[in-house]
Each structure stands twice: as structure tokens, then as C-alpha cells.
Amino acid sequence: MTENTSNNDPIKKEQHREQSIRENKKSNRKTAIIVTILAIIIIVQGIKIYLDHQESVATENQLASTEQELAVTMQRLTDISRELDEKIAEIEKLGGDVTELEKAKADIQDELNRQQRANRSTIRNLKDKVGGYEVLLKAKDEEIEKLKNVNSELLTENTSLKTEKNQLFDSLSEVTKSKEALISKVELASQLKAENILIYAINSRGKEREAPFKSRHADKIKVIFNIAENEVAPIEGKDIMVRIVDGNGQVIFDVAKGSGTFMYEGKEEFYTSNKEILFDNTRQQLTFEYEKGSEWEEGLYNLEVYTEGYKMGSKQFEVK
Template identity: 25%
Template sequence: MTTEQKQDKRRVIVIGFILVLVLLNVVLIYMIIQNKNSEIDKQKTLRAQQKESYETNLNNLSRRLKQEIARSKQDGEENQKYQDSLLKVLKEVEGERDNLKASKTFTQKQMQYYKLKIAAYEELLIRKDSLMRKFKATIARQSEQMTDLRKKNNEVLEQVGKTKEEISQYKKRFAKAGVLKAENITINRVNRRGKEKGGGSYRERNIDKLKIYFTLADNKAAKIGQKSIMMLLKDDTGQTLVPSVGGGRFKLNGTATSYTAAQSFLFDNSQQTLVFNYINTNKDLGKGKFTIELYSEGERIGTGSFTIR
């Protein structure tokens, strides 16, 4: 075999080796692409399944909310605030469900969003269910207490021949026993940096806002339900300070009376702590002694005072 023939043979071998390598690379690339496409299809399938699962969860939440709303309506008007809150949550849940159904794609970001959102709704339902059980238990307990009071009242009326005037006075005292009472009234000042301080005596320049805290005393004769409290902030001349926003008027002993602030809340006889905020926007608070008066159902339920120097 000549030298030229040997060279031709080596070239053929090299070319063949190169072709084999190229073929192996092509096969490898094809397998990589196939695996990638398979993984993409798998991810799409998983996301579609997760999307369907989240839609089912949202539908279940909607069904449970509707059932709870229907049950709460059986308890009457005292549950109206609770019903309104459930209706608001139901509207949000159904909105989330409709948006999810309308979504053409379902990304990883959306998956995480709905996971957290559904978990939050589940927790909210648990809290509301717990609150409702507590509320119903309080109403039942209050009903039993009122029944006992009425029974004792009837026994007293049967045993003692009271006149109509005496009966009328007794009923008034019984009704007055149900008036709220504010305890532990504390007035703190808050400076412009948000730092809160108590003590009852404050420098004028350090008052950016007042925070009035108080606790409602235990009162088994008070009716469970919606209550309102009016707060009057009076200067040392007896004048009530009425801000441009938040103040108003209410009837007190048949007379229209100005108040500084008011708030409504659900009374459940759990010795709730409430807070009033007075923002000293126009620097209405000068030096002197100031009085806080709290009113509910036409009765004064507590007073407090502080001084500004």
C-alpha cells in the first residue's frame, strides 16, 4: 500500500469518527430537547391541576360562607354586623374565584398568591366561627341571667303589695342597672414623634394627640348588642371642644348636647377596653385643667381629668 493510499485511509477514518461524534451530539441534543419539553408539559399539567384545586377550594369557601350567612340570619338583627362582614368576605372570595377561572395562564407567582390567599380566608373563617360561638354563648348566658332577674323581680312583686308608683320606680332602677360603667379611665398624651406618655400632667408644647383609654365594667344587667359612647372633652370653663371632623350632637336629658367624639361597638360584657383619640390639630388645648366625660344611652358612665401646664 502506497503512502498516498495510507493517507486516504486515515482521512476516511477521521471523517468517519467526526461523523459519529456529530451524530452522537445530534442524538444528545434531541434527547435534551425531548426531556425539556417533557418537563414543560409536566409543569403545565401540574399547574393546571393546582389551578383546578384552587378553584375547588374557593368554591368550597363560597359555599361555607353562604351557609354561615344563612345560619346567622336565624339569630335576628343582633347579628347584622356579623352578616355584613361575612357578605363582604363572600364577595372577595367569589371575585378571586372568577378571576382565577378567567385566567388563561397560571404562573408560579399566581400559584403562590392563591395559596396564601386561600390560607388567609381559611384562617379568617376559623376566627369568625370562634367569635360567633363566643357571641352566642354570651347571649345565652345573658338570657339566663335576665330570666333569673325577672323571676326574682316577679317574686318580689308577688310577695310585697307595691303601689303603681313603687313598681314604676323599681322598673326604672332595674333599667338603670343595665347602663354601662367606664372604669380605669386613663388620659395619655402623644407628642409629634408618636411617643406616648401618661401621668395626667403634661406640657402644652408636647401634646400632638390625646389617647383616652377606659374599660367597661362587668354588668350582667346590660343588654348584649350594639352600643354607642360619646366622649366630651371640656376645658376649665366647662366648654366642650368640638373638632371640625368627628364631633357632633346628641340628646342628653332632652337637650341637644355637643360631643367631641363618638364610637359604636358590639358590647359583649367581656370587660372590653376602648380608646378615643383626640388630635390637637389646631392646638385648641391651652394651659389649664381639662375633663373627660363619657356618656351612653343618655347616662354619664365615667369621668376623668388631666392638666396642661
């Protein structure tokens, strides 16, 4: 009975309703606060994601730009390395100094061999080096041009010198030929000549008969001649040789009686008799006597006079 009265009490019902309303409001406030906090968290997270994305894109763009710059720079270094090889070869050919270029080539090769990712500082350094190498190449182009000009001048001078040398050689050759011709003329002019050649037969009683003569009258053959004047020939000792050649071309000689050999026109020849004299350019007269030791055959004979490998004169005589 008491319980039913309590449930039906309007005041208590109102109090109960108000309490429920308060609890609902309190619950709604908590929910709103939670929703707001979640919304803020979502917004903040979204902003962070966006900013991270933007930063990632910027970083990627920066890396792409860096890699592109590095690739361009490395390619330029490779091109410069090839240009350096060409310059080194050209300057070496022209005789220039390639020490500086070889050092630059080695530096570039070191850079290319590193094969590592570059940052902005490295790229800037590489760009500075590329600029320096380009300046070096330009300077070497100027040096090559100067070396070409120098080599061209040297070639011109060398050609001129060769021409002058050839002209001088031709002149010397002409002088040599003229000298040789003059020497030949002098040698020819200095050759001695036998003149006034006389040939006698001497019999056993000492009587002389001038050729032609009979065989029985010729126990000995006597030859007399003068050496002609010659102002070119030097005063010096001479070996004068005479030889008698029969009609068959055989030389009359006897080694036991003073005959011997001499060189004439590259061949060894026999002489009949010889005499050593001092030529004094006084038209001195020489006399030779030769005793054959047997009868002279009839026929024509040639008497020839020689000295120093040339013929001074000759005369033919007859034995009847």
C-alpha cells in the first residue's frame, strides 16, 4: 500500500523526471566534448598528413633536381675529360707541356670514379671545378693556336733552311765538281812528257846506229830522250820506266837484268828497264841501255816511256 502511494506521488515523479533530464544533459555534454576533441584530433592529423605530403613532394623534387644537376655536371665532366685527352694528344704532337692538363685529367677521373650521390654543396663544388676546367681548356686552345703558329713558323724556317741547305749543297757539289775537274786538269797538266826520243843499236865494238838497224848490229839497245818543261809539275823524285814491245804485243824483259812490273790502268805490266831521277824541270836528258842477250827478230817494235801510272811518250822503230 505504501509502495503504490509513492509511485503515484506527482512530486516525486517530477523530481525523478528532472533528475533524468539533468543526467541526459550531462551525458550529452560529455558526448559533445568527446566529439569535439575527436574532430580536433582528426583536423590536426589531416593537417599533419598534408604538411608531411607537401614536405615529401618538395624533398622528392629537390632530390630529383639535385640528381639532374649531378647527372648534367657528371656528363660535362666526362665531356671535358674527352676534350682533355684530345688537347693532351694535340699539344704533345706540337711539342708543348701537358703536365697541367694531365693533372686536371687525373682530378676529373677521381671525381668520375667516386660514383656517389651528391648534395648541393658537392654539386656547387663540381660546378666550380667544371668552370675552372672550361677556363683551362680555353687557355689551352689559345696555347695550341700559339704552338701551331710557332710550328708553322718553324716549318717555314725549316723549309727555308732546307732550301738554303740544298742550294748550299748544290753549290758545294758544283764547287766539288769544279775542284775535282780542276784537280784532274792540274794532274793532267802536271804529267811529264818525253820528247826528242832517239833509239840506237850498239854493236859489240861500241858503234852506234840509229833505227832502223839490222839485228846483227844490235848487241844493245840505247834510248835517249828529254823530259819536256812543265811549270805545273812539282820538283820531286820520279821513277821512269821504259818498255820495248814486239810486233806480237810481248814485252821484252829480263828480271835478272833489272826488269820489273808496274801498275797501268789497273793492271800489272812488265817494263824493260827503269831509272829513278829527281825531276828538276830543266829538260834533263835521260839515257837507257838494254842488252837483250839474244838476237832481235826482224819487225816493228814500240818503245814506251812511263811514270806514276801514265804514259810519257812512245816511238816506233824497226829491226831489219
